[in-house]
Amino acid sequence: SRSLNLAVIPGDGIGQEVVTEGLKVLSAVLPQDVKLETKEYDFGARRYHATGETLTDADAEALKQHDAILLGAIGDPSVPSGVLERGFLLKLRFLFDHHVNLRPSKLLPGVATPLAGQPEIDFVVVREGTEGPYTGNGGTIRKGTEHEVATEVSVNTAYGVERVVRDAFARAQARPRKKLALIHKNNVLAFAGHLWTNVFNKVAEEFPEVTTEYMHVDAATIYLVTQPERFDVIVTDNLFGDIITDLAAAVSGGIGVAASGNINPSGAFPSMFEPVHGSAPDIAGQGKADPTATVLSVALLLRHLGHDSEATRIEDAVSADLAERTGKPARSTSEIGDALAVRVAG
Amino acid sequence: SRSLNLAVIPGDGIGQEVVTEGLKVLSAVLPQDVKLETKEYDFGARRYHATGETLTDADAEALKQHDAILLGAIGDPSVPSGVLERGFLLKLRFLFDHHVNLRPSKLLPGVATPLAGQPEIDFVVVREGTEGPYTGNGGTIRKGTEHEVATEVSVNTAYGVERVVRDAFARAQARPRKKLALIHKNNVLAFAGHLWTNVFNKVAEEFPEVTTEYMHVDAATIYLVTQPERFDVIVTDNLFGDIITDLAAAVSGGIGVAASGNINPSGAFPSMFEPVHGSAPDIAGQGKADPTATVLSVALLLRHLGHDSEATRIEDAVSADLAERTGKPARSTSEIGDALAVRVAG
Ligand SMILES: CC(C)[C@H](C(=O)O)[C@@H](O)C(=O)O
Numbered sequence A, B: 001s002r003s004l005n006l007a008v009i010p011g012d013g014i015g016q017e018v019v020t021e022g023l024k025v026l027s028a029v030l031p032q033d034v035k036l037e038t039k040e041y042d043f044g045a046r047r048y049h050a051t052g053e054t055l056t057d058a059d060a061e062a063l064k065q066h067d068a069i070l071l072g073a074i075g076d077p078s079v080p081s082g083v084l085e086r087g088f089l090l091k092l093r094f095l096f097d098h099h100v101n102l103r104p105s106k107l108l109p110g111v112a113t114p115l116a117g118q119p120e121i122d123f124v125v126v127r128e129g130t131e132g133p134y135t136g137n138g139g140t141i142r143k144g145t146e147h148e149v150a151t152e153v154s155v156n157t158a159y160g161v162e163r164v165v166r167d168a169f170a171r172a173q174a175r176p177r178k179k180l181a182l183i184h185k186n187n188v189l190a191f192a193g194h195l196w197t198n199v200f201n202k203v204a205e206e207f208p209e210v211t212t213e214y215m216h217v218d219a220a221t222i223y224l225v226t227q228p229e230r231f232d233v234i235v236t237d238n239l240f241g242d243i244i245t246d247l248a249a250a251v252s253g254g255i256g257v258a259a260s261g262n263i264n265p266s267g268a269f270p271s272m273f274e275p276v277h278g279s280a281p282d283i284a285g286q287g288k289a290d291p292t293a294t295v296l297s298v299a300l301l302l303r304h305l306g307h308d309s310e311a312t313r314i315e316d317a318v319s320a321d322l323a324e325r326t327g328k329p330a331r332s333t334s335e336i337g338d339a340l341a342v343r344v345a346g
């Protein structure tokens, strides 16, 4: 019989609440013969305050034993900015070589968008996850003085760029429209830009059916609000991907429904799935958080592990649930989770 | 009697057309006793193809003799990406130390926005113009091989950050709402982020009336489409500023009306004013380009040189013109320029 051995990291703020619902829906959708095992980990602000630790070597070893990781949210105002982000989130992306940071954007029927005229939005961003300005390279001299100089180094390798570009081409090839846009700023960041553009054009030769385009990141933000329907698959650098996926989430229904996967396609390390939203400490513990983004992250997790039909059932359940929301009173976190669990089981 | 000695750079594509209208409105608004002298320069694609030059030392010396520079647009598909951007636009920003890149965003009555519900948008972005990832620092090894490594170095100095932060605080102080947001990514880009945050907080002590906030750049893109009315003045790094000002232009009426100034507040070198849009070669020479962004850039130019009431007259004329556009047939570039010239003179 098959099994799914999941590491669960509720984290901070609303993390616990949304993860509970994610697991509820996961249990409801899994076939009888798949044995679900979960182990909870206490990473986040509480652990940091208690022990000073964010992610130890032993923690990483333990996480490696799982098939995948489900994360709620990490971050709390009581911890200095950057400590948990770099000490946990980014550390794990780098340790587990999560080089494909997958962020789908789909404006589902019935979902509000800040854009006028309810455009058709259905694209996926493949954000590089282990290079660019996220490597921690750089430094400071004469700190705190009027002569301080601080640098940040974006590191880009042919190896790192090619694998994520190839992944994006394969995803574009598998979609009906077969379109792929490279987003960068190659007119200014000429060293990295040349590498990205060159690798992109080289890999493109292997995918003659995929229609490609190049777009500067600044222009891309314009198109994301004026013509979001033009995008199918986007591949981009770590920092540009960070920026445009928040914008993409905003225009396609908000971070309440935005899911993401930190994926190691080789399977050498477990991949991690998490809602794009943060820990929202202001509404934590009140049953107000929308667990939809976490539930959709569970769908990405299932698809990554080959459970395609279960992933689709979750996505269909979410679409149906969202379509019926308009005009109804707001439901609690667990009510939404219950409704989705019923739908995927039924 | 007073004089205004202007360098005019029509540039490429629609540049010539929009600059002509900008100058038309400038002539119409200037008081009789201000003598307007203009000298045209031929920078851009044609000059590059003819001579291989983008901006020579002699060119820079000549430009220095002017009170200010009005630029149409630089860029043409016949020139490899980056050559004119780095060889002319960025070169001039660095040579003339244009460290305050000023980009106002105001959604004027009657102007279409991609956002639902016609929000109130009236903010200005103060983008740093001479540091960050724009310095050209970085390099490539093993170019073209599977072992290529390309780096881009963001350079940030206390000197460079403090002067632009101080400029932004002064602008916030002078506005009714007195709000200033620092936009960065200090949870990931910790070296530069620490410098920016530290300097920002230090300068804030000198401006107790200004309300401040900090926002990550990714979150800022969300707010720009969901709550753009929350912004008053924004100060940010060169690259983040590049990205969010295109988004800001898109939500506040499009790049057809977005003006910008590359400003050296000390006056040591002439400042340069230009529309945010590019050369739009697809519509060049057809009289279809909207000169409004250039005309608003002329207003920024006038205000920079101390001609405040003339600047305001141009801005009022543009507001009135835009307010009357809805439902009317499209006008040509020169018809719009004529209408604005009549309004500012009247
Ligand atoms: C929390 C932060 C480190 C992270 C990032 O910048 O990648 C977040 O914004 C994200 O997009 O997952």
Ligand SMILES: CC(C)[C@H](C(=O)O)[C@@H](O)C(=O)O
Pocket (backbone or CB within 6 Å): A187, A188, A218, B085, B086, B089, B090, B242
């Ligand atoms: C053309 C390019 C070099 C420039 C920039 O990146 O600054 C442009 O996008 C701008 O915003 O003025």
